[in-house]
Amino acid sequence: MNAASQRTAFLALFSHYRRHPGQLAMLLVGLWVASALWSGVQAINASARDSYARAEALFSTGLDRIERRDGLPLTLDDYLSLRLAGAPVSPLVTGELELAGGSRLEVMGIDPLTLPEGSGFRTAGGTATLADFLQPPYRTRLAPDTLASLTEEDDTLPPLADGRQLPPLELAPELPPGVAVMDIAAALELLERDDLSRLLVAPEARLDLPQPLVRSAAENLAAPGQLTDSFHLNLTAMALLALVVGLLIVHAALSLTLEQRLGLMRTLRALGVSGRALVSLLLGELLMLGVLGAALGILSGVWLAQWLLPDVAASLQALYGERVGSELALPWHYWLGGLAVTLGGLLTAGLGTLWRAARLDVLGLGRAQAWRGQFLRQLRGMALAGGLLWLIAGGLLAWLERQPPAEGLTPGFVMIAAGLLGSALWLPPLLAMLLAALARLLRRRPLAQWALADLQLQLPRLSVAMMALLLALSANLGVGSMVGGFRLTFLEWLDQRLVADLYLRPPPARYEAAVDWLEARDEVATLLPRARAEATLLGSASSQRQPRPVNVYGVTPHPALTEHWPLLASQEDDASAWQAFARGAAMINEQLALATGLAPGQWLRLSSPTGPMELPIAAIYPDYGNPRGEVMLTAPHLSERFQTAPDSIGIVLDRQVAPGAIAALRRDLSQTLGIGGDSLIDQREIQRRSTEIFERTFAITRALNTLTLGVAGLALLSSLLAQTGQRRSQLAPLWALGVSRGPLVGASIAQLGGAALVTAALAVPLGLALTWCLVAVINVAAFGWRLPLHVFPGQIAATLGLAVGVALLAALLPAWRLWRTSPRTLLTEFDAL
Amino acid sequence: MLELRHISKSYPTPQGPLCVLQGVDLRLAVGESLALMGESGSGKSTLLHLAAGLDTPDDGEVRLDGRPLSALDEPTRARLRRERLGLVFQQYHLVPSLNVADNLRLQARLAGREDAAWSRELLERLGLASMAGRYPEQLSGGQQQRLAIGRALATRPALLLADEPTGNLDETSADEVLTLLLELVGDSGCALLMVTHSPRVAAPLDRCLRLSHGRIAEASP
Known part of the structure; x- marks a missing residue:
């Protein structure tokens, strides 16, 4: 096929979306939200890692700390007497300065001459000479993003709140955000202090310290970023869940478009387009949509990260004392990674579609598929794959039980992912079994029997949206119970421990x-x-x-x-x-x-x-x-x-x-x-203060959780909207047989509300299992201690209500459209069949 | 039984209103069968939709059992359809998720007048008894149309409206389905209004009307 023929065939294939713009929108929305949440969290993680890397370069160069046992500052005499005794210690003073405009800057005063060789304090320098750094007017070294967060003007440092000036600026990109480094003499003068925060000494130096002083070995001091790993893993896990939910929408949209384009593909094959060319064209279409969706998603993700980053930064500082820049620092591989994950996810979601298109022969291609046999095979496959995933989750749980605490965080999350995905795959077979049993039970109630049988017919298309809803609901319930339980236990424990007024x-x-x-x-x-x-x-x-x-x-x-x-x-x-x-x-x-x-x-x-x-x-x-x-x-x-x-x-x-x-x-x-x-x-x-820190810490989790639930609702809505036309053609014959539009609309809403209620009812035990995994497995793996399991009946009721609410909201628009459909339109549907 | 008086119907199009029926009069007595013939676009199906209360005329009146359909609200028209009418379509319109037995009983159950013995007899006479547990997709076109006829007759309707019931079938199947349809209609004593473009299909019926450009062009006998 030459380029012109390929273009013609491609345009013919793509023309499907002109008739069904809802399906194109559903596809793009799925890609967009999946990519946006994933990219947003990755942008936050990338920025935080950049900050940690800079902090690590400065602090984690293996220097031991010497401080007073009583926590009070060291005096200059403490330092001088150690130096006079021949101890190779170096002084450090830290403090905060308030700048004009109200922003605060952490100042570190160092003495480069006494710092051990290779220290990050010593090497994190700008272009000025050591003499400039040590002598008045001294130098203020800080990172460009710190400067940008302090002033809107370039290259000028704002004065202090009391009108004094900082030493001349010297940019040092390797310094962590929010920190200014200067000579200790300048720092003491600006901080108006005459004492020291701590002394630093090389680990190999042997010292005899006087009793009031204590030495903390560098190896016992956690490296920046090390403590926060579990926090970022938690965010990544939430983003991964959103990515999976978004890709489920994509999968549903692709299956629908393939099904509706079988006739068109048969025609194209009959007109001389080879099977391989057809798959290539579909692949090209996927890539085109993928790049568009990824671009939209990554841009939205950056916006989302900018929105969430201040809260994340505040949480990280409150929880771990880690400073994270409030401006995004995105390396080149972030952009490429976002595109690769979106395209990878899209191809994974579309693999089944391409495989089916490649396998179907020219004569069989356009023949309507026997949905029942095919769906039953699909259900068996789902049950088998779900069972396998459950086995993997069970195996990992057994393995994790034998691991020492504070280990196995990643396998813990893999176990949760396998368990959740396995359960999601079991949902359609369970729904099908339940519908068949109910249909048998309600044989004497024809409209109910029809509604159940019709829901079975819709199940292949609805099941993916329901799976997304199950995942989002159980995650919402699981994480919500964990956070609620954490809050209850933590505050109660704090109350008990702090018995004194x-x-x-x-x-x-x-x-x-x-x-x-x-x-x-x-x-x-x-x-x-x-x-x-x-x-x-x-x-x-x-x-x-x-x-x-x-x-x-x-x-x-x-x-x-x-x-x-x-x-x-x-x-x-x-x-x-x-x-x-x-x-x-x-x-x-x-x-x-x-x-x-x-x-x-x-x-x-x-x-x-x-x-x-x-x-x-x-x-x-x-x-x-x-x-x-x-x-x-x-x-x-x-x-x-x-x-x-x-x-x-x-x-x-x-x-x-x-x-x-x-x-x-x-x-x-x-x-x-x-x-x-x-x-x-x-x-x-x-x-x-504890409650404030707590609330900020979980603000991000709650935001991502809510967004994931929103995505699932969107999946359901877009699935229903994409099928609206098809639904009308299924309802029209029943209307012609004498069921008026009111009961039809009622039956449609009850179908979806009921399916959502069953999904939510299944999400409850799954959510509780997830809570147990989080408090008894993930928490132990992340922090070394477990939380008691708390169940909140009010939250469960709210989740059930929310699921039905989301489903009814999603059903309302198609139902409204059906209600408003004129008999003439219904007849048109009717004649078109 | 069924009476259409001076019926006119038009549809809006970008080029202006398209007149489909103009002053059509038609009467159908109890137990009588009538074939409605005409070219594509002559208004046959529109007339059938109006007779079934699926649509309302712009002018004129449709009366069923002496009651004017246009005076009834939609739920009442729907009740009338499920209790008094049977509909058979060219495309069958079976519910794919219900098996043969349940499809056949669907309308009777919706009308709340299921007669189990009559349903069983219909299944036997339509040659579907051995496949009662199958689903529509597992049947041939002729079998599906026989099932659609069974569904329409299971309520013992007063009037059966059939829109090209053999239009999708090969000649042998069409003959077989038509024979069965006429035999069952005759036994049940209901009236029949059938839209067809085939003179061979129209021949066994009591009367025949030909529509042309929205008007009755010819009537026989």
């Missing part, structure tokens, strides 16, 4: 005075001192383990605390566990228990400044949000063995206390002991 963190020198002063106050009912230390878990009494760093936490086992503190496991009961704890036993957090297999009744060996100590384990407690293992002792026990004084005091107020008592206490504390108001933390303030 106030927390005071006085300077160590004034700790005793603060305790005496508080004990004398009438409004104070109980004081709960707390202490902290770091230690190494050496193993259990019966076995040696790989030493592992753990936090040691000291609490006061007062009934005010123990009555509310939840325990996950204890040897006998909670009361006995707390009694054992008060006598000197330890409790461990869930993370440590899962990671080491330690259990109540066993003994653990712990390093301490007074030598290794062996402790019986009284109980395991939940410790949500903490990535590390923790051992809990009584505060006096900890202070004695770790030779460290309590660092904070929980203050339980008298129940009868007046509303203004907290403000009065804060004021008196400041006036009497000179302890600043910042040292006194109100529990409600902590809860407010």
Whole structure:
């Protein structure tokens, strides 16, 4: 075939869409939404990874940190005495500056001369010489995107809020967003400080530190991006779900267009177009539509990412302390990747269509397919493939159960994907079985029998949209229950853990005075001192383990605390566990228990400044949000063995206390002991901040979840609209037999509403199974702890209502069109058959 | 039984109204059979649609059992169709998802007047009893049309309206279907109005009308 013939054949094939623009729209909408959500999330991930890479280049060069045990800043004297003792430490000061216009900039002051060789601080430089950097007027090094977020004008730094100027600008693209690096002298002057945040030292340097100082090994400090992997994997999984749902629409549209073009293809074959040429033309058409859909999708994805990025950035900073630029940084492979994923997905969705077109011979091509036999074969195939996917999911679950905690996140998501897809593939066979059974049951009610039989007829075309709806609903329910359960557990746990009304963190020198002063106050009912230390878990009494760093936490086992503190496991009961704890036993957090297999009744060996100590384990407690293992002792026990004084005091107020008592206490504390108001933390303030962080974290998940559900609704709507013409021709004979339009419209709506209700009813157990997978498998794989499973009946009812609502909304337009169809149009349909 | 008085009907087209029927009068008595012949576009099918209450005339009146159809609302016309009329179409219009037995009983059940013995007899006489569990796609064209006739007669209608019932069949099948149709119509005592373009099909009927350009051009006998 020459080019002109191919063009003619292509135009003839494509002319189908001129008669059926709804199908073209459905195809493009499917590609567009699938590509948009996927590209949007990938744009967010790409930008975040760029930020992490820059942060990692700066921070993760293997430098150990030296800080004060009590968390207070280091003095210049601390630094100088270490240097005089020959310790190769380098000072670092960090702080925030407010700029004119209200934006904030994180400033890092460094001393390049004392920094170890190869440090990212040292190498992240601009074009200025070291002398320029070290001498007045100094230099401000920051990344171009940081500059762009601070000012609308090019190359000019805004002044500080108080009118002072930053040192001259020097662009350093390798620096992370939101950070300015300058000489420590300039930073101290701008921050108006005379102390240091921490000291840095090369890991190989051996130091003897004075008691108030503690060294954190670089290997124990998580690299930027490492902590956030699960967050991005979560986003990617949601985007993948949206991609699958979108591609299901594409698959439905392609199947419909193929079916309706069989006659046309037969004609083309009869006119001399070879089978291979026909497949090539269809492939060309797919590619053309794919490029158009991908372009639309990627552009929308970038817009979506720009919309979501500020919330993502805020979540990442609040959760992990990671700074992510608020401007998109998209590498070239992002654009290519988006196009490749969309085209790959389209070809996967269209493979069946191409295969069928290639296999059908010229005589059989246009013959109406025997839908029943074909559909039954299709149902058997679906059930088989669904069963296989379930086997894969089951196998992965069995394998994951044997993995240590905080491992197997990706296989966990593969397991969920296999389970969800397997269930979706089982939906059409289940619906078909249910319809057949109902049709038998309602044999005596002709309109109901017809409606059920007709729904069976529609099932091949509707099943893909229903599968999309099932996936979206179960994901909505599963993720919603997980988020709701997380929220409930987390806030309840926070409430229980923060039993004291106030927390005071006085300077160590004034700790005793603060305790005496508080004990004398009438409004104070109980004081709960707390202490902290770091230690190494050496193993259990019966076995040696790989030493592992753990936090040691000291609490006061007062009934005010123990009555509310939840325990996950204890040897006998909670009361006995707390009694054992008060006598000197330890409790461990869930993370440590899962990671080491330690259990109540066993003994653990712990390093301490007074030598290794062996402790019986009284109980395991939940410790949500903490990535590390923790051992809990009584505060006096900890202070004695770790030779460290309590660092904070929980203050339980008298129940009868007046509303203004907290403000009065804060004021008196400041006036009497000179302890600043910042040292006194109100529990409600902590809860407010925690809730705020929580809500922002899940804002993205909720947004993507809602968008996915919207896509599924769109799939259903576009499937129905694409079939409207065909539906009229199926309804017209029944109308002619004496069923008026009212009952016909009612039956059509009931058909879809019923199918959606059944789909939603199936989505409920699937959604609950998904919630279980998320809280008991994914959470353990991501964070090392599991959440209790919460079921929200209200949410289930809302999901059922939502499904039926979406289906009815999708059915309403075609039904309205049928209602408005004049007898003349119905007759036209009728005559056309 | 059926009376059409001065019926006129036109349809809007981009070139202006297209007059399909002009002042047509027609009467059909109980038990009588009438063939309506004419060229394509002569208005045969439109006249059949008006007689079935599927459409309304611009002018004139259609009366069934003495009741003017245009005075009835759509649900009442629908009830009249399912209870008093039987319709047979050239394209059969069977429900593909219902088996032979259920298709045959469909209209009778919709009308709430299923007669199981009559349905079984129809299946026997139409030669479909052995394939009651099959689906329409598994039948030949002749078998599908016989099933459509059975569906129309299962309600024991007063009037059977047939639009080219043999138009899609080969000669042998057409003869077979026509014989069965006339035999069953005769036994059930219902009136028959059949649209056809074939004189051979029209010949056994009591009367024949020929339509030309929307008017009755010829009547016989």
